[in-house]
Amino acid sequence: MTKTEIENTDLKLKLVSDFQKFEKSLNGKANSILNKIKIDAFDCFNRLGFPVKKLEEWKYTNINPVLKHDFKQSTQLAKHTLTKDFVGKYFLKDAVNLVFINGFFDESLSDKITDNDSCYSGSLAEATTKFGDFVEQHFSKYADFKSNSMTALNTAFSKDGAFIYLKKNSVNNIPVHILYISDAVNNVMLSQPRNLIVLEEGSSIKISEDYFTVGSNYNFTNAVTEIYCAQNSNLEHYKIQNDGDNSFHIGTTQVHQERDSKFSDTTVSWGGSIIRNNLNSVFNGTNTECHFYGLYLLDGKQHVDNHTLADHKMPNCFSNELYKGIIDGSATGVFNGKIMVHPDAQKTNAYQSNNNILLSDDATIYSKPQLEIFADDVKCSHGATSGQLSKEEMFYLRSRGISENDARILLLNAFASDVIDSVKIDALRIKLYHTLQLKLKS
Amino acid sequence: MLEIKNLKAKVETDEGGKEILKGLNLQIKAGEVHAIMGPNGSGKSTLASVLTGREGYEVEEGEVLFEGKNLLELAPEERAREGIFLAFQYPVEIPGVSNTNFLKTAVNDIRKSKGEDPMSSVDFLKMIKEKAKLVDIDPQMLGRYVNVGFSGGEKKRNEIFQLAMLNPKLSILDETDSGLDIDALKIVADGVNKIRSKDNAFIVITHYQRLLNYIVPDFVHVMYEGKIVKSGDKSLALHLEEYGYDWVAEHLEEIAK
Structure with missing residues (x-):
């Protein structure tokens, strides 16, 4: 043992x-x-x-x-x-x-x-x-x-x-x-x-x-x-x-x-x-709607694993998912998004997207879409990306006098914003943006 | 203001690099407008990229002095803070970053580098309103994300608006006329003419003489295979328009004299 x-x-x-x-x-x-x-x-x-x-x-x-x-x-x-x-x-x-x-x-x-x-x-x-x-x-x-x-x-x-x-x-x-x-x-x-x-x-x-x-x-x-x-x-x-x-x-x-x-x-x-x-x-039940949004901002040796499941048991339902990650240091992110469409769940609309920005050579993301579809009249899509900050965007910002660090913060803030904007409690959303700024600056 | 001496530069490629600029010389003084014309692939945009510090270019020989300083040693943002501005041929779309926030960050980063305090929101808004008028930009557009969903003309107008906001000493307009209809072209040119002064200078890169009817240059340079092969006044642009770039290729030796 x-x-x-x-x-x-x-x-x-x-x-x-x-x-x-x-x-x-x-x-x-x-x-x-x-x-x-x-x-x-x-x-x-x-x-x-x-x-x-x-x-x-x-x-x-x-x-x-x-x-x-x-x-x-x-x-x-x-x-x-x-x-x-x-x-x-x-x-x-x-x-x-x-x-x-x-x-x-x-x-x-x-x-x-x-x-x-x-x-x-x-x-x-x-x-x-x-x-x-x-x-x-x-x-x-x-x-x-x-x-x-x-x-x-x-x-x-x-x-x-x-x-x-x-x-x-x-x-x-x-x-x-x-x-x-x-x-x-x-x-x-x-x-x-x-x-x-x-x-x-x-x-x-x-x-x-x-x-x-x-x-x-x-x-x-x-x-x-x-x-x-x-x-x-x-x-x-x-x-x-x-x-x-x-x-x-x-x-x-x-x-x-x-x-x-x-x-x-x-x-x-x-x-x-x-x-x-x-x-x-x-x-x-039919005509059900669900939205999953996620943001993970990782550094050091952090490890964050998000497993999601949209379980389409009934027809005419809609699910939409957007998870985004910013990973630095030697941190690891895991995204496993499962969409299950049962035989009865005709006219299902299910969308999923996972985007990651890796800021260091040691940062890791495991991204796994998992679509199991047993009905024939459905619309399902998924996409996963991982990469670095766009060089073109960085150059554009820097060519206007913006420091490399501030350009990075602007772009990462923008990247995270469509997840944070899904929060409909104003005070919470403001707080999240504030925390994001602090985290990006450090 | 700007002195380019025997500039040779490569663009990095998978095969190791391709020489684009092959010994370029140019001098620009305050108050001048220089047009650079030339066929595709002659190195016009490479020159703009090398001057502004875009990644992927390697300077092999020569020097570039901007107000006496070695420009090639500086990071892109440092060049911008010294007073160099590039109006992009293809302005970049940046989803999630509003025009206002972008410009505020730029203005304040430049101020900070000069030891100045950030601009107050009131002053900044005033400046935005004033400069937006120059290129006939709807202030509502400024709340939108940088260039996202902008038409070709709006993107180019936005470049000149940024130019107005940052008030550079030397502006490089890289094919600002491409993709513009005649009305948009007039607006953009009007904006540039209003900004033009005895203290600043412009490099106008273009294929066509048309833009130069509106932004009248003091000098016209013909670029061919990585060098300036002929310089003259505005009449040179008309001549080029009439005879085309084939004329340059065919009469290269003659022209060089």
Whole structure:
């Protein structure tokens, strides 16, 4: 047995022991619907283990460096030193800001939760006690853990996360901004936020998930967001990753779309050591529309892997995808975009594009379009590019007196802009442009 | 202002390089307009590229002094800051970068190199409005991405607008007349004539005499196979128009005398 495998097993053994403790604490409630799911999920994780590179889905991403750390998990909101003033700097104006520390809701740091006739936005833990039946109807119904051990692990330990529920025909113009702070000041933590977003018929909202780290210890987030979009609903969803150099993130966003619904996601990854994002949308009705946008800006030894799936199960649906990467240093990007068109999904329109700019000789991109088409009357296209900044454009700018560095910044900013412009929360978009400028200048 | 002495330059090719400029001499003083005419492949655009520092050209011999400084040592942006401007034959489209942002960066980078503070937004907008009038550019166009979706004429007008904004000492117009209809040609030429002064100079590279009816040159040079083979006043352009470049080829020795 190699050293890594022993260490692997160590983290797994620790999780087994954590779960046994949890099972003991159930105190006769092991038969509740949610706990049964958790027990099943853990069993599944136990059998599958952590993903390894020999799995096709993990071919380019090695998570062994993640597993060698001695991560601890909290079972509730732990004491921390973060103040409202500090956290407030990360808030979005004109939004409901919800704060989670290591996966647990901190009411004292958050804006007031929304709980009215049309909308609930708060914590999953509280929602489970308040309206457990409703949570049971949706929890773990979309994110399949049988084939994904990291989702299984998250499901088994799921305790808290964001819960957002839009009632029928409610149009919510106030975005929800969720801050997931990894508190790595004193401990080496594993956080497993579990989010559930349910949009009933005809409702709409904008939601952003914002991940960042405080402190410099190693930290690991294993997040799952389940989204249900009922008929004719409209969700704009954003995921911003700005964690630290010692941060690892594995996350799955699983979307279930009913007919006439529209879902749009923008994933921006700037910070974090190893990141793996899965973004899957299943079209369960006709005339469904989804947009996936992504931007990754990598340097040093960062590794960011985006796996997406547009699962066309029904006819007349539309999916569009644009992922862009700027890769410097010896960083690595992975893009795997799968478009699945089932036999019934006639008149499908599915488009995909992945463009990369490599700024150094050691930067790497693995770009893999994966189209599986089983219907004959469809329009599908994909394209992938990787290259350097255009010499012609650089010369044009420099011939006007613009320094080489400023010319580079102008062009990279332009390259990233069509992804950032997909963000429809003004304050967030401005913030993203600001961060982009800072990152490009450094 | 500009002194080119025995300039020999190669363009880099897969086969190692091809000599294009074969000993070119030219002197330009402030206040002058020089037209350079010549057939395709005679080296006109290579001269423009070498003067502005485009990659892919290798100077083998000779020197270029701009106000006494060795131009060939400078990076493209440094040449621009010294006061050299190239109106491109094929202006480059830059999606995602607005004209305004592009010009603001250029103006302020040039100011910074001279130790000046960035221009205030108010002053910058004022200047934009004023210069846009010179070439009849709709200020709305300035919010659009650089040259993206511009017609051929709009692209060329945009080059002259940039010229007006940056106020260079020496401007090189590389076939600015190509692809322009007569109305656009007049607008572009009018713009240049308004900018023309005793303190600046122009090199107008063109195939056709037509442009020179509007931008009247002080000197006309005929370029052939990498050299200037004949220089004269504006009447030389008319002569060329009448007899064509074949005349140059056929009477090379005679002309050189």
